[in-house]
Amino acid sequence: MKTVYRSRIDWWIWATACFFFVVLIVAAIGGIGLISFLIFLIGFGSIFAITFFGVWYAVEGNELSVYQFCRPHRFPINKIKAIKSCKSFLWGPALSSDKLAITFTDRSVLKLSGPMYISPKDKERFVGQLLEINPDIKINL
Template sequence: MLQNRVFRSKTGFVVWVPIALCCGIAVLAWYTDNLVLFPVLIIGFGLLLTLWLLNTSYSITADGLLKIRCFVLRIDIPIHVITKINKSKSITSAAALSSDRLEVWYNRYDSVIISPKAKDIFIAALKEVNPAIKVNL
């Protein structure tokens, strides 16, 4: 019997640069204008954004679904309709927190870009459910 498995997103500079910028702007505002509220708001926004971003995950459920959760994005893909997985270096907006990405193709023309930490284990788990998935890494 297949169990639910959760894979966290790999994180890269894509996430940390905006957070560092928020902190840098807050520190700069603190020392130049002596404003207290503005830096606190920026740091608070950066921390909330970080917590929200780091909650990105990809679940393989016992009923054969790939559930992608990122920001407000919620996608459920039946694993039996996944046709192929390719390596991707695309910088387009995606449910991926790293530039080391996979593009998952499903149905006829649909795809989603993700970045699981343990790519090999993630792909093997998908292939357990659907051995017909073609993998091009």
């Protein structure tokens, strides 16, 4: 059974979106014209919609799927070595600074030497489900 976890969204992401829309409205009042306003509104709206709703995580069988911009990346749960809670503004498939750093036993899984950062809304349930599949994961929350 597939379990989906949405990404936590920090206030600063919402603040950035509001800032861009306020700038767009001020520009429209300043005289950029209706057509230009609509083009920018649709463009910015699409970018923010994809950013806000295009990041989620799914656990199905022995696979952790990380969706970023609606494109999945699959990782074997039995290759997860450790999960650590961290605060970081490093970019990854996460919309929050309150993240989980996932380290793998094999560097070829992630193709990076560092951990993967994600930010599920329900961290405890997410980690619990991963532990059910792979009880050897070291946890530091």
